[in-house]
């Protein structure tokens with residue numbers, strides 16, 4: 001049997017180093033929501049995470065959100081899928097700094113500590129580099145700004161043409177996607 005190609009989020013060869021785009025928001029800039037109804041960052045989503053991201057140095061980003069009763073799995077504890085959502089959003093936000101549209105290909109998550117309702121989770125994500133269209137990145141989630149590590153993730157994002165969102169999504173025209181590219 002032929003082995004399928006590895007999908008690991010650990011790079012299998014040396015990566016091209018990431019380059020912060022010259023027009024990337026300066027470190028410390030609070031990033032706007034990329035879509036008001038996004039379940040992770042949208043301010044109009046009734047029960048979403050309302051995760052707020054901030055540009056970091058080099059190609060890194062930080063994010064935070066407070067776990068509410070809407071995010072529970074076991075009573076009083078955040079659902080693992082919701083925590084993966086927070087990691088996915090923070091990692092995806094690296095595209096603000098790279099100015100390249102990307103989608104999640106693979107997300108590997110280690111759950112290290114339970115995250116109780118009421119916790120403000122502090123996330124950071126860092127781009128490791130590229131192998132062709134694949135962008136490799138890592139993220140960490142802490143219980144407090146300098147608190148213990150509750151989550152770790154490794155991910156592969158795949159660079160897509162802007163038309164990906166027109167072809168597969170709804171309510172988005174090619175013109176809107178190109179406007180977004182110029183002024184996200």
Ligand SMILES: CCCCCCCC/C=C\CCCCCCCC(=O)SCCNC(=O)CCNC(=O)[C@H](O)C(C)(C)COP(=O)(O)OP(=O)(O)OC[C@H]1O[C@@H](n2cnc3c(N)ncnc32)[C@H](O)[C@@H]1OP(=O)(O)O
Nearest residue numbers: 007034092095096099100101103104105106156158181184
């Ligand atoms: C215009 C804006 C400018 C920038 C401004 C930015 C502003 C900030 C904006 C926004 C922040 C965003 C915050 C949101 C974050 C949330 C992100 C999500 O949740 S995304 C939704 C979930 N993910 C999907 O829905 C993907 C579904 N999958 C697909 O559509 C396809 O499978 C896709 C595109 C991933 C690949 O399909 P193919 O046909 O294009 O290409 P193939 O040839 O299959 O793959 C290309 C390369 O990627 C690797 N690859 C593909 N899938 C992989 C996987 N699962 N794991 C590892 N590698 C994978 C392949 O091995 C290949 O590598 P080789 O080029 O051969 O080296």
